[in-house]
Amino acid sequence: MGIEDDDVRRLHQAGDAVYRRLVEGVLDYAIFLLTPAGRIATWNAGAQRIKGYTAEEVIGRHFSVFYTPPDIERGWPDEELRLARRDGRFEDEGWRVRKDGTTFWANVVITAIFHSDGNLLGYAKVTRDLTARMEREREQRRMAELVEESRRMTEFIAMLSHEIRNPLAPIMNVLALLGRESLSARGEWCVEVANKQVRQINRLVEDLLDVSRVTTGKVRLSVAPLELGAVVRDAVEGMRPAADERDQLLSAHLPQQALRLTGDRTRLIQLVSNLLNNAIKFTQRGGSISVDLRREGEEAVLTVTDNGMGMTAETLERAFEPFSQGAEQARGAGGGLGLGLALVRSIADLHGGRAAASSGGPGQGSTVLVRLPLSAGPPGSH
Known part of the structure; x- marks a missing residue:
């Protein structure tokens, strides 16, 4: 037993030095007496790492140097010591000040240290920088x-779209009936303008509903x-009248090789x-405007x-964000809610693809690229 007692004594003596070196070397916690x-x-x-002071700069100073002016004015540092002395331990979180004047969010634990006779020897203070966690x-x-x-x-947009669509149906029916009537040239012109605007409103409402369905995961x-x-050929032909109306040259370059994939035809035409x-x-x-379709590896581009x-x-x-249009586009677009490319990206994502846009800058035109994965086999093999 005597040999073991000597070992324990030596271990305690060595342990005191090891403990001091351990505490002094800790980097993640500010530990001081x-x-x-x-x-x-x-x-x-x-x-030193957390607060910025060297030992020579700070030892002997009152620890309130780490507190914000409002905390000092209300006497909070001394109140922390009072509570630690009364309860044996005090814990708090709040802003503390580094040497360079910057602040950080700190977790502070103050432990009162008493002599065996009950007299207060001082306090051990441990501070953690929790700024990153708080952020x-x-x-x-x-x-x-x-x-x-x-x-x-999204819920509001869906509700609003349905409410707008309800009166559109009778308006479209009335315009269709007027279109079959014998009208003056001015009357025909009025019906044509009304039809065009109603179709535009209807398309905007459908786009709003589509965005709502996509963002709520209701698209199947x-x-x-x-x-x-x-x-692509069917979509191009469907949009050709709109291009012709603006005297625009719309050309399509499609590959002779079939590009086969599994997808939703209606949604891809919409894309x-x-x-x-x-x-x-x-x-x-x-x-x-030029449309180009080609194969790159196992993708259609x-x-x-x-x-x-x-x-x-x-x-x-922000090109693919809903309701996003640049100032230059808003001035020259002649209407629209900035939903077109948002739906393009959503439909591409639903098909396992992706979309990207590029431009040389204002007045330099734009290119939008969509990649879609091709099927391993021909249609009918799935």
Whole structure:
């Protein structure tokens, strides 16, 4: 037993030195001792890293040097010591000040140290920098608020779209009946203008409903094997009258090789039509729009290029966000809610693809590129 007692004694003696070196070398926590009056008596490496002071600069100073002026004015540092002395331990979180004047969010634990006779020897103070954690929690709360705001906005858009669509149906029916009547030239012109505007409103409402369905995950693709070249050709022909109306040259370059994939034909036609509608809208009268479809590896690559008003770098960053239009587009587009490219990206995503936009800048035209994965086998093999 005597040999074991000697070992324990030696271990305790060595342990004191090891413990001191351990505390002094800790980097993630500021650990230091305070006198009963609150003056700093020791200083570890973590304290220097977190608070910015060297031991020579801070030992002997009152620990209130780390507190903000409002906390000092209300006597909070001394109150912390009083509570620690009364309860044996005190814990708090709040802003603390570094040597360079910057602040950080700190978790502070102050432990009162008493002699065996009950007299106060001082305090041990441990401080952790929780700024990064607080910023993460703040960002998580902000993201949760944005998600909830987006959900409410999507529900409102869906409700509003349905409410707008309800009176559109009878208006369209009335215009159809008027179109069959014998009207003066001015009357025919009025009906034609009204029809055009009602179709525009109807398209905007459908786009709003589509955005609502996509963002709430309510879109269900009706997939089947198809040949993408035929889909693109049908979409181009469907949009050609709109291009002709603006005297624009709309050309399509499709591959002779069939590009087969599994997808929703209606949605893919909508994708191509939205690309073309966007290009037509933002290209001046007499401009040109080119559609190119090709194969790259196991992907089909569709590009729509125009020589229209182009996009700034800022507009490009937000090009695929709903309700996003650059100032230059808003001035020259002649209507629209900035939903076309948002739907393009959503439909591409639903098919396992992706979309990107590029532009040389204002007046330099734009290119939108969509990549879609091809099927391993021909139509009918799935």
